Amino acid sequence: MNELVHPYHCFIRPTVTHTTFCPGCGDGTVAQSILRAIDGLGMDMDDFVFVSGIGCAAWIPSPFFNADVLHTTHGRPIAFAFGIKMGLPDKKVMVVSGDGDLVAIGGNHLIQNARRNIEMTVICVNNGIYGMTGGQAAPTTPMGVKTTTTPYGTFENFFEDISGLVIAAGASFVARWTTAHPRQLTNSIKKAIQKKGFAFIEVLSQCPVQFGRKMGTGNAVQMLEDYKKRSISIKEAKKLSPEELRDRIVVGEFVDLDKPEMVEEVTRMIRRASGEVQEVVDAGRG
Amino acid sequence: MDEKRVHTGRYFMMGNVACAEGALAAGCEFAAGYPITPATEIANHLAEKLPRVGGAFFQMEDEISSIAAVIGASWAGKKAMTVTSGPGISLMLENIGFAIGVETPCVIVNVQRGAPTTGMPTIGIQGDMVQAKHGSHGDYEIIALCPSSPQEMFDHTVIAFNYAERYRTPVFLLSDAFVGHMREEVVIPEAEKIETVYRNIPEPGTDPLKVKGFLDEDVAPMPIFGKGFKAHVTSSCHDEYGKRNLIDISALDKFVRRLSNKILKHKEEITLVERDYEDAEIVLVSYGGVSRAAAAAASQARKRGIPVGTLRLITVWPFPGEEIEKMARKTKQVIVLENNLGQVYPYIKAEAAHFAEVSFLPPKLVGEIQDPEDILKKIEEVSK
Numbered sequence: 001m002n003e004l005v006h007p008y009h010c011f012i013r014p015t016v017t018h019t020t021f022c023p024g025c026g027d028g029t030v031a032q033s034i035l036r037a038i039d040g041l042g043m044d045m046d047d048f049v050f051v052s053g054i055g056c057a058a059w060i061p062s063p064f065f066n067a068d069v070l071h072t073t074h075g076r077p078i079a080f081a082f083g084i085k086m087g088l089p090d091k092k093v094m095v096v097s098g099d100g101d102l103v104a105i106g107g108n109h110l111i112q113n114a115r116r117n118i119e120m121t122v123i124c125v126n127n128g129i130y131g132m133t134g135g136q137a138a139p140t141t142p143m144g145v146k147t148t149t150t151p152y153g154t155f156e157n158f159f160e161d162i163s164g165l166v167i168a169a170g171a172s173f174v175a176r177w178t179t180a181h182p183r184q185l186t187n188s189i190k191k192a193i194q195k196k197g198f199a200f201i202e203v204l205s206q207c208p209v210q211f212g213r214k215m216g217t218g219n220a221v222q223m224l225e226d227y228k229k230r231s232i233s234i235k236e237a238k239k240l241s242p243e244e245l246r247d248r249i250v251v252g253e254f255v256d257l258d259k260p261e262m263v264e265e266v267t268r269m270i271r272r273a274s275g276e277v278q279e280v281v282d283a284g285r286g
Numbered sequence: 287m288d289e290k291r292v293h294t295g296r297y298f299m300m301g302n303v304a305c306a307e308g309a310l311a312a313g314c315e316f317a318a319g320y321p322i323t324p325a326t327e328i329a330n331h332l333a334e335k336l337p338r339v340g341g342a343f344f345q346m347e348d349e350i351s352s353i354a355a356v357i358g359a360s361w362a363g364k365k366a367m368t369v370t371s372g373p374g375i376s377l378m379l380e381n382i383g384f385a386i387g388v389e390t391p392c393v394i395v396n397v398q399r400g401a402p403t404t405g406m407p408t409i410g411i412q413g414d415m416v417q418a419k420h421g422s423h424g425d426y427e428i429i430a431l432c433p434s435s436p437q438e439m440f441d442h443t444v445i446a447f448n449y450a451e452r453y454r455t456p457v458f459l460l461s462d463a464f465v466g467h468m469r470e471e472v473v474i475p476e477a478e479k480i481e482t483v484y485r486n487i488p489e490p491g492t493d494p495l496k497v498k499g500f501l502d503e504d505v506a507p508m509p510i511f512g513k514g515f516k517a518h519v520t521s522s523c524h525d526e527y528g529k530r531n532l533i534d535i536s537a538l539d540k541f542v543r544r545l546s547n548k549i550l551k552h553k554e555e556i557t558l559v560e561r562d563y564e565d566a567e568i569v570l571v572s573y574g575g576v577s578r579a580a581a582a583a584a585s586q587a588r589k590r591g592i593p594v595g596t597l598r599l600i601t602v603w604p605f606p607g608e609e610i611e612k613m614a615r616k617t618k619q620v621i622v623l624e625n626n627l628g629q630v631y632p633y634i635k636a637e638a639a640h641f642a643e644v645s646f647l648p649p650k651l652v653g654e655i656q657d658p659e660d661i662l663k664k665i666e667e668v669s670k
Contacts, residue, residue, distance in 0.1 A: 013516070013518065014495060015495070015527075015529060045516070046514050046516075049362075049511045049512070051358075062518065062520055062530075063518050063520075063529070063530060066494075066516055067516055068511040068512065068515065068516060068517050068519075069517070069518050069519065069520075070358065070361060070388075070511075070519045071518075071519065071520035071521070071522070071530075072354065072384065072521070073354075073380055073381055073384050073521065076350060076351065076354045076381065079346070079350065079351035079354035079355055079358075080354045080355065080357060080358040081358060082344075082346075082351070082354070082355045082358060083316065083318065083354065083355035083356060083357065083358025083359035083360070083361075083362065083366070084358040084359070084361060084362045084511060085358075086316060086342070086344070086355070086358075086359055086362070086364075087315075087316060087358065087359040087360075087361075087362020087363060087364045087511075088362040088363070088511060088512045091511070091512055108347050108348070108351075109347065109351055112346075112347040112351075266342055269337060269342070270337045270340060270341075270342060272337075273337030273338050274337060274338050274339070274340060275338075
């Protein structure tokens with residue numbers, strides 16, 4: 001009898017025997033989308049270095065992916081990834097972490113590296129809550145929601161548009177999907193991996209245990225159905241007023257452009273400084 | 287070593303510039319930092335010189351990302367360093383603990399300045415001595431060297447890189463604004479006379495499942511990225527293979543103990559001191575810039591017929607307790623001199639007080655190295 005083996009099992013670290021994610025968690029969908037993208041591009045895990053921070057989503061590559069993985073401190077994976085990319089410019093560097101890690105404690109590293117437009121893929125799994133520590137409010141938790149640290153409801157405005165922040169900072173590729181869009185997500189991850197520049201993908205992902213159960217938004221299936229219902233494409237969204245767009249999730253690829261990328265610029269600078277090429281004053285670049 | 291990296295010759299050079307020259311000679315390829323007085327000259331010099339040898343200095347958004355990028359570059363196989371002062375170290379401490387936990391070679395230069403808090407940036411004090419040892423949370427060992435001259439800013443930077451690579455650990459260079467900004471003769475030897483060390487890495491092609499890359503008291507080979515080792519590097523409690531273990535206390539015990547023992551087991555090789563206390567009845571113990579005043583005072587005292595010697599700690603961490611005991615057994619009085627209110631003094635006293643009288647001479651004004659005349663007064667006072 002043939003043993004049934006998942007087609008992406010070969011990408012999983014052989015010592016891993018079980019998942020640590022809660023039942024119904026969206027992280028599995030994100031993990032599989034990443035692996036499908038890598039497989040779809042015909043790439044190998046040795047082409048990558050994965051970097052993650054602290055929180056549930058950070059456990060997607062660590063320990064599950066059978067590759068070089070650096071599991072870093074809270075909020076700092078992009079800063080660690082910066083050093084890795086500079087040291088190994090030929091490798092693909094991918095950061096996988098949550099909204100609390102990348103947008104709260106690590107927000108400035110996200111902004112500054114999007115500005116630098118350093119080549120790396122950053123996947124921000126946005127579940128709108130601190131799941132691992134037990135359901136505390138995040139900067140992405142909708143206003144008024146009761147969490148364990150806001151028992152009377154959150155009283156802060158929240159980040160409704162992380163992608164907009166990263167676009168404004170200067171990234172060359174920015175997309176948003178939800179875990180109800182695994183095919184579209186996979187396609188965007190493929191593009192992000194191939195992008196010469198800072199590529200950011202925000203994935204709205206259900207946390208049925210710490211978010212759904214407590215907020216009354218339901219179980220995983222109900223949350224996915226809700227994502228489907230609320231999602232609207234960029235094209236369709238353009239036809240609607242801000243009032244009509246309230247509570248909708250605009251999904252799609254917002255930005256895909258070519259601009260100077262930092263690793264290439266550094267390489268060029270080193271060539272000039274080391275005398276490998278003559279210094280040329282480029283009047284066109286202000 | 288590349289001739290372009292070693293600028294052999296005799297120079298009149300600033301300590302901070304000598305540090306950058308030492309980094310180049312040691313093979314540094316990657317540096318990251320954030321501007322801060324009084325360490326900026328090191329960053330400026332590295333930014334100019336590193337690209338000429340294929341490396342680069344990167345100005346990051348803060349000191350947290352600076353040390354993070356340095357650790358990332360080190361895992362990418364590069365010799366890496368950061369330069370800062372006390373406020374920067376305060377921000378780096380969490381990630382310094384990370385570097386210790388995942389055994390990452392890197393050099394951290396702290397050109398100490400008037401503190402606490404933003405303090406007085408252009409004044410040198412030795413205010414961050416215990417921070418280097420205990421600043422990050424948990425039990426750990428660290429290596430810290432204290433240069434006392436521009437020449438040592440060069441020499442000790444080379445040693446710091448070699449220790450970092452040999453023991454797979456962050457190594458501090460604890461300088462201060464006085465030594466960093468001091469200008470003196472610096473001799474840079476010929477390239478072949480400078481020993482440089484690069485970390486051991488596993489044999490290429492080793493089965494990733496068989497790579498024991500962590501927690502060896504004799505320093506595990508480092509499964510650097512990009513070589514197919516499929517390294518799982520996590521600062522959470524892990525075993526020899528890097529596998530995370532968050533439930534077994536005996537795994538935590540190994541994690542803490544082996545990391546510490548890796549340094550302590552090699553303490554004798556790491557410890558550098560300068561002894562000049564043969565037949566001395568009074569020994570001045572100091573480190574860094576203060577040791578210059580101590581040496582001057584000891585020489586004056588000997589001229590006056592008082593048998594005074596000196597012990598200078600070059601390696602302050604791991605604390606060379608054995609050296610202190612050896613000295614204390616041979617003398618009657620120990621006077622500890624630091625440009626602070628007594629940070630290393632309790633450690634010295636703990637080792638020496640059983641054998642000799644131990645006292646501390648603080649600077650008259652914190653931030654002002656002890657005047658040799660004041661040290662002489664103290665010597666006369668204790669010799670009565």
